[in-house]
Amino acid sequence: MNKLNLKLLKLLYGNKEEYISGEKISNKLGVSRTTIWKHINVLRKKGYIIDSSPNKGYYLQKTPVDIIAEEVYLGLKTDFIKDIKVYSQLNSTNEKAKELARAGSDTNTVIIAEEQLAGKGRLSRTWYSPKDTGLWFSLVLRPEILPEQAPFLTIIASLAVVTALKKLKFAPVIKWPNDILLEGKKVCGILSELSANLGGINFAVVGVGLNVNQKSFPAELTEASSLYLLGEKKLDRIKLLQSILNAMARYYQRLLAGDDSKLLKEWKGYLNILNKKVTIYSSKKVYQGIVIDISQKGELLLKDEQGKTHSFWAGDVSLRKQEGRKK
Numbered sequence: 001m002n003k004l005n006l007k008l009l010k011l012l013y014g015n016k017e018e019y020i021s022g023e024k025i026s027n028k029l030g031v032s033r034t035t036i037w038k039h040i041n042v043l044r045k046k047g048y049i050i051d052s053s054p055n056k057g058y059y060l061q062k063t064p065v066d067i068i069a070e071e072v073y074l075g076l077k078t079d080f081i082k083d084i085k086v087y088s089q090l091n092s093t094n095e096k097a098k099e100l101a102r103a104g105s106d107t108n109t110v111i112i113a114e115e116q117l118a119g120k121g122r123l124s125r126t127w128y129s130p131k132d133t134g135l136w137f138s139l140v141l142r143p144e145i146l147p148e149q150a151p152f153l154t155i156i157a158s159l160a161v162v163t164a165l166k167k168l169k170f171a172p173v174i175k176w177p178n179d180i181l182l183e184g185k186k187v188c189g190i191l192s193e194l195s196a197n198l199g200g201i202n203f204a205v206v207g208v209g210l211n212v213n214q215k216s217f218p219a220e221l222t223e224a225s226s227l228y229l230l231g232e233k234k235l236d237r238i239k240l241l242q243s244i245l246n247a248m249a250r251y252y253q254r255l256l257a258g259d260d261s262k263l264l265k266e267w268k269g270y271l272n273i274l275n276k277k278v279t280i281y282s283s284k285k286v287y288q289g290i291v292i293d294i295s296q297k298g299e300l301l302l303k304d305e306q307g308k309t310h311s312f313w314a315g316d317v318s319l320r321k322q323e324g325r326k327k
C-alpha cells in the first residue's frame with residue numbers, strides 16, 4: 001500500500017461532505033501541493049471520485065466499487081493486518097501468498113484477487129473464482145504455535161467467517177473441516193497451507209473463498225450458492241472483508257494466547273456432523289461410522305461399525321454424510 005495515498009485518503013474521509021484545501025493537506029502531510037495533486041489523480045484512477053475546486057480544495061464524493069487495499073485498510077478496527085495487496089487477476093491467492101512469504105513478505109499480509117484463474121481447493125481440486133463477485137483472499141501468518149496446532153488456523157478462519165455471516169443475519173453451519181454452508185449449500189471454503197520444519201512453523205497461508213454476489217454457478221457445482229442468491233441482496237464486499245478480518249484478529253489473538261479449548265468448543269457448536277453417520281474417503285480406503293468427536297488437535301474421530309476409533313486429518317480425506325452426496 002502506498003503510505004501517502006493512505007494518509008491522503010484518511011484526510012479526505014475525515015472531511016467527508018466538505019472540501020479540504022490543498023494547502024491544509026500539504027501542511028498536514030508535509031508534501032508539496034503538486035505531489036498531492038499527483039496522488040489525487042492516482043486515487044481517481046483507482047475509482048475514487050474526488051471533486052476539486054481551485055478555491056475550495058478537494059472533496060471525496062464517492063468511493064470505488066472494486067476492492068481497493070487502502071479502502072479495506074481504513075475500515076479495519078485492528079492493527080492485526082500489516083499490509084493488503086489487491087490483484088485484479090491471479091492464478092491463486094494461496095500460491096501468491098506462499099511466493100511472497102518465501103521471499104520474506106511481512107507477516108499478517110492479506111493477498112486479495114478480484115479473479116482467480118486456478119483457485120485451489122484441497123486434494124488438487126479447483127475453486128471457482130469468477131471476477132468481481134466473491135472474496136478470494138489469503139492471509140500470510142507466522143504464528144508462534146506448534147505445527148500440530150495448525151488445524152486451528154482453519155478453525156479460527158471459519159469462526160471469523162461465521163461471525164461475519166451471523167452479523168448479516170445468516171445462519172451458518174460448518175462442515176468439517178473447511179466448508180461453510182448456508183441452507184445446506186456451500187458458500188465458503190477455506191484452504192490452509194503450512195511451511196514448517198522441526199523448529200516450528202515458518203509461515204502459514206490461510207485462504208478463504210466466499211461466494212458473495214454471484215447470480216449463478218456452473219451446472220456441475222450443484223451444491224454451491226452465494227450470499228446474494230440466499231439473501232436476495234447484493235452485498236458490499238469490502239465491508240464484509242473488513243468484518244471477517246476484524247473477527248479473525250480477535251480469534252487469532254485468542255489462539256496465540258492458548259485459548260484452544262474454548263475456540264474448539266465454540267467451533268464445534270457450528271458443526272453439522274457430530275454424532276452423525278458419515279463415509280470418509282481417504283486415498284487408500286473408505287471408512288463408515290459415526291463421528292464421535294473432533295480431537296483437541298482438530299482431527300476427526302470416527303467410530304466404525306466394529307467399535308474401533310479412527311482419526312483423520314483434514315488435508316487427507318473427503319467426507320460425506322450417509323445418504324448425502326459426495327463433496
Ligand code: BT5
Pocket residue numbers: 091092093094095116118119120121122123125126127128129135136137138178179186187188189190191207208209210211221223224225327
Ligand atoms: C475448499 O476446498 O473448499 C477450499 C477452497 C479455498 C478457496 C480459497 S479462494 C482464496 C484461496 N486461494 C486459493 O487458491 N484457494 C483459497 P475443497 O473442500 O476441496 O472443496 C473444493 C470443491 O468445492 C470443488 O471440488 C467443488 O466441488 C466445490 N467448489 C468449487 N468452487 C466452488 C465455489 N466457488 N463455491 C462452492 N463450491 C465450490
